[in-house]
């Protein structure tokens with residue numbers, strides 16, 4: 001079965017699991033920064049820990065932090081756990097990114113930071129975000145931090161400029177579902193070396209050395225992932241996931257959408273073994289992104305127009321964390337494709353302001369529409385597999 005996503009890991013990553021250099025984390029930080037076109041990077045055990053730490057380290061408390069309504073729930077959880085409140089701005093259905101007119105209206109005197117997210121690898125117009133924020137800063141007389149969320153958009157650019165090179169800091173997630181992975185892990189990048197140094201010192205004081213067993217559990221996890229996502233085995237993985245509670249139970253400690261919650265090891269430092277895998281992934285990074293772009297372009301060209309779906313926008317510089325189609329009949333598509341050995345994804349199937357802990361009066365209708373209608377096609381597949389995806393979709397009634 002063709003999985004909805006598949007980490008691009010192979011022999012080099014396995015060798016990296018057992019040839020771990022002592023200062024791999026520092027090396028990973030340096031290489032990461034250089035790849036992302038900035039001067040500094042600071043590593044964390046998860047993306048969510050990185051966001052939480054940033055808000056704490058710069059001293060933002062009891063404030064509103066603006067985020068898009070359509071994003072990963074961990075962003076809101078990190079804000080809540082840092083002692084702040086997420087404030088939601090609706091998205092546009094044209095590219096699923098935050099509506100910048102609505103952003104300008106949402107900022108008020110309680111706003112201390114915003115998290116502009118480049119969702120699905122589509123770069124948001126950061127020039128405009130900066131203008132909106134500078135205006136608001138002069139109106140309210142205090143700094144408003146800009147934290148770009150690049151967890152979906154490694155390497156994406158707009159008018160030739162990379163995402164992650166605008167705000168005060170940029171956030172990356174590195175779990176196995178991201179474009180590149182360090183098993184788990186998260187990263188903040190900086191253009192300002194003084195700010196990076198401050199965050200690094202704060203991290204070193206607050207985050208602890210992980211237990212001796214953890215590097216081995218992480219190795220085991222990566223090996224299991226590799227097996228589980230193998231095309232020949234994936235039918236079984238899919239069965240475990242959809243027909244039994246087993247895998248969900250295993251991932252519960254790590255991820256819950258409707259409860260404000262962090263995994264128990266969220267204050268551990270990134271492991272050298274994780275950084276070691278991340279370093280290999282950075283070497284492959286150009287090719288990984290290029291493959292996704294080639295597959296997306298092929299889908300753009302070959303997917304037929306249908307009345308019952310909306311194809312993804314074609315945007316220059318997009319790197320496609322996900323190739324998303326909107327349809328009112330998501331279940332039919334998912335089931336029909338699964339019968340033909342192709343798994344489609346149903347990612348972010350909630351609008352964050354509709355989740356239990358955040359229930360708010362104000363509506364974000366576009367975010368809700370996206371959460372109810374988006375499906376995504378496999379992208380990390382070899383060229384020889386594309387036609388199989390197309391055929392499976394062709395069988396959808």
Ligand SMILES: *Cc1c(COP(=O)(O)O)cnc(C)c1O
Nearest residue numbers: 046047048072074151173174186
């Ligand atoms: C994955 C992700 C993060 C970070 O997630 P972690 O699992 O904590 O590493 C942040 N923002 C978005 C939009 C994400 O998809």
